[in-house]
Amino acid sequence: MSRDVSDFYRSLAADVDGRPLDGPGELRRRTDRRARVRAAGGVFLVALLVAGAATGTRLVLAADQGTVGPPAGPPVPTVIAPSPSPSTVTPSTVTPSRATPSSATSSPKATPTGRPSATSSGTHDPRTPRSIPDRAFFTQPASTMAAEPTFQQGGEVLPDFCGADLDGRVVQTRSRVLTYHLTPDQPEGTVPYGTYRNSISIHRPGRADDWMADLRRAVRECPEQETVPGRSDRHRLLPGGDFGDEAVLIEVREPAWEAGEPAEGEVLRLIRVIRIGDVVTVLWEMGWEGTSSDRRQVDDYSRRAERAISNWLD
Amino acid sequence: MRDADSFDDFYRSTSRRMLRYGYAVAGDYTEAQDLVQEAYARAWRQWGQMSVHPAPEAWLRLVVARLATDRWRRLHGWRAALVRSGPPEVVQPPGEDGVLLLDALRQLPAAQRQALALHYLVDLSVEEIAREMQVPVGTVKSWLSRGRVRLAALLPGVSAEELEANDVA
Numbered sequence: 420m421s422r423d424v425s426d427f428y429r430s431l432a433a434d435v436d437g438r439p440l441d442g443p444g445e446l447r448r449r450t451d452r453r454a455r456v457r458a459a460g461g462v463f464l465v466a467l468l469v470a471g472a473a474t475g476t477r478l479v480l481a482a483d484q485g486t487v488g489p490p491a492g493p494p495v496p497t498v499i500a501p502s503p504s505p506s507t508v509t510p511s512t513v514t515p516s517r518a519t520p521s522s523a524t525s526s527p528k529a530t531p532t533g534r535p536s537a538t539s540s541g542t543h544d545p546r547t548p549r550s551i552p553d554r555a556f557f558t559q560p561a562s563t564m565a566a567e568p569t570f571q572q573g574g575e576v577l578p579d580f581c582g583a584d585l586d587g588r589v590v591q592t593r594s595r596v597l598t599y600h601l602t603p604d605q606p607e608g609t610v611p612y613g614t615y616r617n618s619i620s621i622h623r624p625g626r627a628d629d630w631m632a633d634l635r636r637a638v639r640e641c642p643e644q645e646t647v648p649g650r651s652d653r654h655r656l657l658p659g660g661d662f663g664d665e666a667v668l669i670e671v672r673e674p675a676w677e678a679g680e681p682a683e684g685e686v687l688r689l690i691r692v693i694r695i696g697d698v699v700t701v702l703w704e705m706g707w708e709g710t711s712s713d714r715r716q717v718d719d720y721s722r723r724a725e726r727a728i729s730n731w732l733d
Numbered sequence: 734m735r736d737a738d739s740f741d742d743f744y745r746s747t748s749r750r751m752l753r754y755g756y757a758v759a760g761d762y763t764e765a766q767d768l769v770q771e772a773y774a775r776a777w778r779q780w781g782q783m784s785v786h787p788a789p790e791a792w793l794r795l796v797v798a799r800l801a802t803d804r805w806r807r808l809h810g811w812r813a814a815l816v817r818s819g820p821p822e823v824v825q826p827p828g829e830d831g832v833l834l835l836d837a838l839r840q841l842p843a844a845q846r847q848a849l850a851l852h853y854l855v856d857l858s859v860e861e862i863a864r865e866m867q868v869p870v871g872t873v874k875s876w877l878s879r880g881r882v883r884l885a886a887l888l889p890g891v892s893a894e895e896l897e898a899n900d901v902a
Contacts, residue, residue, distance in 0.1 A: 421891070421892045422889075424849075424853070424881055424885070424891060425853055427831070427837075427888055427891075428757070428849075428854055430829075430831045431753070431756060431757060431834050431835070432753045434756070434762070434828055434831040435753045435756050435762070436753075438762065439752070440752060440770060441770075442744075443741040443745060443748075444737075446744065446774060447740065447741075449774070450777050450778060454778070565787055566785050566786065566787045569785050596781075596785055598785055598786070607864070608791045609864070609867075707782065
């Protein structure tokens with residue numbers, strides 16, 4: 420009797436069905452445990468390297484530096500402090516500390532304090548809103564939208580720049596996730612190029628420019644931050660561009676990962692922060708599976724975001 | 734914040750299909766188990782983003798296929814975790830037809846194995862396979878046709894003439 424290829428595939432499927440995988444809870448626990456083990460191992464390695472470097476320095480200088488302490492205990496994120504001197508040999512690490520945000524009187528101002536200034540695109544001061552409607556958020560171009568935007572409760576709207584506290588003067592925040600293709604008109608199911616965390620925040624009247632100054636300072640004071648033991652993100656400020664009343668563009672260079680493993684090279688993330696009066700919007704491009712931010716695409720979304728907020732405030 | 738409930742629902746509704754696919758592509762059950770669990774582990778690590786993906790199952794299949802081509806290097810960590818978690822449970826041996834098919838599939842190029850698995854096990858159309866594998870429809874038709882002819886030559890009792898008549902349109 421003649422048989423068909425599909426008969427053999429059915430047999431193969433039946434073999435598999437008789438041997439199911441572990442449940443999802445077990446898989447989640449195992450995955451999280453694996454991440455914790457890696458983190459702990461990395462902290463130990465960093466501690467070992469620091470201890471080794473300290474020991475070596477002591478031998479060379481023949482000076483009594485005291486005993487080398489035990490490796491760090493819990494796998495907490497560590498911050499690599501900016502080196503105070505180019506001649507410093509031993510890398511210094513410190514535990515996370517809350518960076519003190521600059522006060523209104525001590526921080527260098529990007530713009531004068533006081534009343535919110537006019538938008539670059541308008542001729543009058545925008546009003547201070549009380550709530551953030553959906554229309555405050557820009558509409559993604561349909562040709563590059565990979566999925567409908569989804570609003571989220573909570574969640575970070577910016578990376579944690581060495582623990583800097585930047586939330587104190589925020590009255591209200593709404594955020595959503597955008598998923599996009601870089602190339603228009605991709606077939607359905609195509610893997611997206613990247614995602615954004617897009618937020619809009621209302622600040623206390625006249626305080627948004629202070630917040631922007633604090634953000635700049637937080638980035639400057641956190642040029643490098645260890646996110647996974649042994650692997651650090653690097654941050655720097657780029658010219659913000661002509662958006663709103665003022666804008667900041669943050670470049671984040673992250674170590675590359677491939678299939679969950681550390682890989683050679685790095686990926687580049689861009690974060691654009693735009694202030695329009697007392698409103699600040701953040702476009703945090705988060706990539707997808709190792710993609711890097713595309714500057715033109717970030718500029719395009721930034722322009723759309725600025726326009727939507729200006730229209731809302733008018 | 735990752736939503737465990739939505740991940741668990743996704744896992745329960747897709748894992749059986751994914752394991753079938755991994756088995757046909759990798760050609761070994763233990764390996765398929767490793768590949769599929771690694772793919773789900775990666776999905777869970779980035780579930781905040783994955784949960785809004787327009788086609789998360791296609792994404793997983795892509796990961797499984799990629800891992801299968803470079804499995805030893807990438808799966809080292811997961812294998813170590815499995816070793817720590819104890820020996821695998823005793824399972825029933827695969828059926829004779831399954832073994833014959835896997836032996837035959839090992840003699841096919843990876844792309845043909847993948848296309849055939851998407852067709853026979855995931856029930857995707859030629860157009861859907863082309864989109865998922867990011868190749869022209871004609872290429873998929875060619876892969877399926879050649880793959881089936883090759884399997885007919887390797888599997889007992891399968892008629893090449895019938896394959897020609899029923900070939901994928």
